Amino acid sequence: MNQDDLSKLLAGVKTGTVEINDALEQLKNFTVKDLGYATIDNHRELRTGYPEVIYGQGKTPEQVAGIVQYMLTRHNNILATRVTPDMVESVRKVCPEAEYNHTARTIAIRMKEIPLPPTYIAVITAGTSDLPVAEEAAVTAEIFGNRVERIVDVGVAGIHRLYNRLDVIRQARVNIVVAGMEGALPSIVGGLVDKPVIAVPTSVGYGANFGGLSALLGMLTSCASGTSVVNIDNGFGAGFLASMINRL
Amino acid sequence: MNQDDLSKLLAGVKTGTVEINDALEQLKNFTVKDLGYATIDNHRELRTGYPEVIYGQGKTPEQVAGIVQYMLTRHNNILATRVTPDMVESVRKVCPEAEYNHTARTIAIRMKEIPLPPTYIAVITAGTSDLPVAEEAAVTAEIFGNRVERIVDVGVAGIHRLYNRLDVIRQARVNIVVAGMEGALPSIVGGLVDKPVIAVPTSVGYGANFGGLSALLGMLTSCASGTSVVNIDNGFGAGFLASMINRL
Amino acid sequence: MNQDDLSKLLAGVKTGTVEINDALEQLKNFTVKDLGYATIDNHRELRTGYPEVIYGQGKTPEQVAGIVQYMLTRHNNILATRVTPDMVESVRKVCPEAEYNHTARTIAIRMKEIPLPPTYIAVITAGTSDLPVAEEAAVTAEIFGNRVERIVDVGVAGIHRLYNRLDVIRQARVNIVVAGMEGALPSIVGGLVDKPVIAVPTSVGYGANFGGLSALLGMLTSCASGTSVVNIDNGFGAGFLASMINRL
Amino acid sequence: MNQDDLSKLLAGVKTGTVEINDALEQLKNFTVKDLGYATIDNHRELRTGYPEVIYGQGKTPEQVAGIVQYMLTRHNNILATRVTPDMVESVRKVCPEAEYNHTARTIAIRMKEIPLPPTYIAVITAGTSDLPVAEEAAVTAEIFGNRVERIVDVGVAGIHRLYNRLDVIRQARVNIVVAGMEGALPSIVGGLVDKPVIAVPTSVGYGANFGGLSALLGMLTSCASGTSVVNIDNGFGAGFLASMINRL
Amino acid sequence: MNQDDLSKLLAGVKTGTVEINDALEQLKNFTVKDLGYATIDNHRELRTGYPEVIYGQGKTPEQVAGIVQYMLTRHNNILATRVTPDMVESVRKVCPEAEYNHTARTIAIRMKEIPLPPTYIAVITAGTSDLPVAEEAAVTAEIFGNRVERIVDVGVAGIHRLYNRLDVIRQARVNIVVAGMEGALPSIVGGLVDKPVIAVPTSVGYGANFGGLSALLGMLTSCASGTSVVNIDNGFGAGFLASMINRL
Amino acid sequence: MNQDDLSKLLAGVKTGTVEINDALEQLKNFTVKDLGYATIDNHRELRTGYPEVIYGQGKTPEQVAGIVQYMLTRHNNILATRVTPDMVESVRKVCPEAEYNHTARTIAIRMKEIPLPPTYIAVITAGTSDLPVAEEAAVTAEIFGNRVERIVDVGVAGIHRLYNRLDVIRQARVNIVVAGMEGALPSIVGGLVDKPVIAVPTSVGYGANFGGLSALLGMLTSCASGTSVVNIDNGFGAGFLASMINRL
Amino acid sequence: MNQDDLSKLLAGVKTGTVEINDALEQLKNFTVKDLGYATIDNHRELRTGYPEVIYGQGKTPEQVAGIVQYMLTRHNNILATRVTPDMVESVRKVCPEAEYNHTARTIAIRMKEIPLPPTYIAVITAGTSDLPVAEEAAVTAEIFGNRVERIVDVGVAGIHRLYNRLDVIRQARVNIVVAGMEGALPSIVGGLVDKPVIAVPTSVGYGANFGGLSALLGMLTSCASGTSVVNIDNGFGAGFLASMINRL
């Protein structure tokens, strides 16, 4: 609730077009919807037309379907991440046209078209095993209204595979780089481009990668400037941030 | 065993109303009950009328039912936490009226009424996935004789959801705040109220939350005064402590 | 800013006694004071008469003295923690009567008397080396208006030293237990009393205590109910919370 | 070295205007300068007119001055970070007009003007002790050609201090949020704006913050979308990335 | 191979009763037996009459049975730890009288009697969930020829349960104390007795116990003298060492 | 792509035998093969005749079989590591003669003979449970063209088992030592030989080995010179490096 | 306070030879001495004639001297560990004949002779840098009444140095093994002897030893039976425990 909103409300109260009690109620109720097990934030979406997002993990299939059902009443695009097949089944009962992306573990429901900016986002993956996280990032960026270029399996062990795609990487407005193990790929990409690099460590690997810790630390301590990091396996966060930058 | 108890016993011995051997035996036996696999502490409960509590994890269904069966002879309320459906089945064989709370993973057996103080405890949950821990806290506080207000899914990503419930939060005598991931919610609540805040980190999340470590460290290093922390996922501990403070 | 405040302001705007621009300004300015390097929060103190607190670490002596100088204009008691001798010297230039507690590393400036409640807080210390943290807790509780009983060097290696003071411990309304190394003392105290126990791990020790980590983990995983934990070495936080509970 | 450069070189070789050996040499030498203890990367700077940057830590004063002396021959702006007073003295011998920022621990040498974009970057600091890192970020952003708004000491313990500056925060094109301890501030800011948030954890604090680990984990696991994280205390990295986004 | 053995062999070689090649062969072969997947150490057992021990974890049922089958030819007692029901089945095919202890997860085969010393070992358990580790310790001590007293569920949360058994504890020649969570019990016992205490941390618990780390660190940093620690959940190691001390 | 390759290409362009566009294309395409989910690196293998290697973990059976099918067209030996029975089934559909090593979890396809050097590699295993990792190392070294001597179950608890095999160990050109738990065996071997020792920590064990961390740290801090370490459980990496050294 | 003591006191009260208040007082006071900053435990020493021990770290020189001064009145041997030269100076003012061991950082004051048992303790050191911790162990064992054999610098990198002293090691009743870095020496010794081994990890080393963590984990996960571990650098604890076992 910004200063403009507050000014208008105060003006309404002053001119008598808004009752004090109504103003209080309005402040309390128009931004959220309480479903009992979830308090849905209507605020940003209403204003921006952005998709509404559900984080599936830790919710029951019934809860996910219930939230989808409520959101359908608002005619926005909907994205659910970290979904299980059970959740897909439940959601399709309330919305048969929901698209399930098996690799990305996402459900997408497209209710309206979002215009695309001319620039694109590159999603670069170090290894085949990093694909689920990369795909989550790509799907997120797409439903938020962006064109995405995918570059797969170009990790540092055979770095010339990366150089073959250098033109695609250099012309992207923002690069998402997804890597597990030592997480060195964002450092390389960051040294080659003049655009922001969003590094996504993955928990892929074994031994001393400790659930993604090695990739995370490697990316955080990267010597290449222009790089920042999101949480381990957080493809959604990377896709969301890349969209924000690409659509600035 | 406090100084008063010791005085009385010594007096009894002096006046001859208590034999030396009896005194020794009494010191040894009146506070505990040995079931072979468990040594039950009768002491505090006898004196306070507080519920008796069983921690289910790591026990067999038979052990849990055996402890319940013994406790039933003492006519107190009983709470079992971290129970599995197997345990519920076993317990219901010795006590069919046992209440099972699926979300909180608790069994409650109410044998007598505990009078409620006029004040209440607020249990505030950051996200839907934190509900099991929050519910364990709420159920614990209730069976120990407290009124509880639940506030669900008001995490910092949409902080205005919290402000809508600020009056309920500010009028509580003590607040329990349950959060996973970055665990920032207790800092916010602690900055808004003049009452003790009990922070409960949860293991909910993924990536760099490392089984609740990120939330735990965030809560411990919180800059808001008046906040203290219990173990990760320890809803029971929070509910017990909140009850202790609310009933002071 | 609670609902009542908002109602009054809206009413003032409606009746015309408050101009819209004034209302906006009021919302923006009355709670903070910007010193350039610090934004002082006047809000809670104004309402409660509580002492104002400065966290010394990471500030320059000049910054600490500057904040004190501003606070003196508000006629409240003042507490500064984690101060160095340099800071004491700087502060005494603007307030010669500032009291310096060498052990607790605190500066206290008492401008007015706070009435004491009848109950007291016990501060229990496991070892001689834990005294600075314990003293910080005690000094904090005292300046916030509480009577404090100190119990020194009663760690678990000679647990009968604790039992000698059991009556003082059991009659306290809240116990602060300060311990380093294995941090077992709060578990023992928590098993002996019916009142809240605030556990303060200290970084005292060597080897596998890892800067207080062993005491912290020990206290968090304590099997005794009614115990909660504050940050390592956070004597101030424990004293503040204990005061809050003691003055409920 | 991008595809265009390669095309031109190949064309030159084909037409005979470039000898094969010269082409090989050119590929080897035009992008770097070897000073014995350092291999300076001339490539990006030549093309972009960006400042040249020296990371001071771990270098001797003589090495820093030597690198500056070489860079002065290239007529670019120069930034040195993590400098000690010794380094400042050495640098001023080769460049008396070098500006030393004591708080940010930076040396800046401005050789030419960089045109500013109309938008600005907000640098938000949780506490006074976080100022050195925040100032490093701000100085970096400024020398790279950006307008910066500083917002100081608005941490979550008194969150209304933040709301007073909300308009400045919301109108920024990108926000840098610098915080130690629990690192909760970026979560709050991220929930209030529609623009990218760059979170910088600091090593400020004590106890369980473990050299900035608590703030780092808190920021990584933040529930607010649009947030990414740089290394602990990495003010330079945040300033550089923010400049990149602001000048897109 | 000690100095006496070497002397005899050298004497044999000198007097010609032992050929050089035979001596070399003898040095190579008499102490081990190679089964392909395991190299069995015959040396100590032959000399001492001690039981032979198999660590089950990570071996296949066939490997365990194969080792047992070989060991049976040597007429010693046999102990297998960390066995699964599958292993029990396999072993019983080659030795039907093998005793399986379900709680301790051990197989014991008694081929001859070992005389018991007059003193005994006390095995003290903090909670019901620590029983498997404690029982592994007790079974090990028994098959190695010791009398064992078991004391169950006397953790620090109700420390008077421990005091009731103090005479049994004080008269033991060595105490094994098994505890999870905060691992405080060995500190208490160590402060009460004049005999060695072997502390066994268990991985029992949840939250910040991190797989037994909290108990381990607590025991290592224990302030009570006379205490040493074995690996997490290492009941066998504790039983073995206690036997060694009890039979000195 | 080394300097010679570049010279030839430039010469071809100069003499007109290579078109500029062709040269660009050639640079881009001849070293990799894009399968959609994987970008195969043809470069090294083509030149060296080395086997091609597939890391199975995190790939689907279909992906593994697809990569094998492509590689078969290149007539090299093929090694797949970390395979599951599902993958074996899929691979045998496209290549029935694929050899599956159950212990090592590898698939090997031998298309041509590699000449063996006269020296050999010793693979030394501390315990039976370390066999899968050791076998992965041995299988890798063999398919890369080396003779391997296996020494099994000679851990430090019965160190004379090691001494019996000392001649085999000392005559190896390089030793691979595989150990879990405390990881002490490489230190011992390193102190006995004048040849490189490659230490492989395994995740075998329980308690404070923390997934191989104890063995890893032990090996890294080993006091014996000539020892280096690969990732936890990384039998392949050890076998590959040993082959590289043995075939120098 | 054991059962016998309690019986006698109760009998005294019964026969009237002990007043109730006196009994209460006696229970409270006879075991401890309160010095304000320290609560001295007189209990065990009185009964056993054991030396009294002061842990110097974290105490001021004045506090150490004060405790010594009090202890001198009790005519026992005195040991102070982790002392600084400042403390030595302070102590010598109240007791000029105090012996200072520079390497071990101990003060010893011998007031009476303790008879030695016929057996001895071996203190084995891996490297020269481990000497301070080893010497602390040796000095402790000696003042508690034991003969000590020292074996220096026989780490695993040159393991034959150890075998040269094997007879001394094998004839000891208990071995203390002090080692930093990978901490492998106790495993070796444990595999060679039939007596208890007390392992002392030291913080000696660099890199991945992380303040002794690598040695600690190595010793805890040791495959050799009969080994237990004390805290990092805890020479005193090892000497005390070894004395306890040697004097059983």
Add this chain to the structure above:
Amino acid sequence: MNQDDLSKLLAGVKTGTVEINDALEQLKNFTVKDLGYATIDNHRELRTGYPEVIYGQGKTPEQVAGIVQYMLTRHNNILATRVTPDMVESVRKVCPEAEYNHTARTIAIRMKEIPLPPTYIAVITAGTSDLPVAEEAAVTAEIFGNRVERIVDVGVAGIHRLYNRLDVIRQARVNIVVAGMEGALPSIVGGLVDKPVIAVPTSVGYGANFGGLSALLGMLTSCASGTSVVNIDNGFGAGFLASMINRL
């Protein structure tokens, strides 16, 4: 002591040319020299003519000089690492011609020439701050008889600096790669060469590098084959191993 030595000794005993007692003595004494504070291992050096090495850290200047003085009697080259200026002063008193390398913190004493193999070792450094560790590696390799090529400051942030030196790197028989921060450089080098890569993580950096942990984990989890890792900052270990491989 290998099998040949044992054969000869046994033969000597058999023929009577060696007395049994002499044989025993010989086995005990010929390989080590006891200086009281150090047990010097003469064995390998005598046989190989390799330099003798002293690890300075944790030793006193007097101890270092004493060991040097003894070693001088054996006419081998001598290397001391991790020396302080104090040690240099002490050593020069017994050997004025000792060479001190300030950057590498080494003392070298060359008593005889070691013939060089035709191949060389490349020592590659990521940043200027990594030079001390790299120089320790280079000095070690040189005194052990190897030619060394140094490549400085070619970290991944400007990866073309590395490609300019690719011919030197590819022609080396073994590469040592020294890097701090994210430790990505060995991955890159490992992907470019067919020779062994020895990775040395350094503790250089700040923030989430945690004393070299980030570089260590990055190198261990490197996806490039042929790479192994030594301890953090262990330049000596890398130089020693590289020499071993280069001189195979």
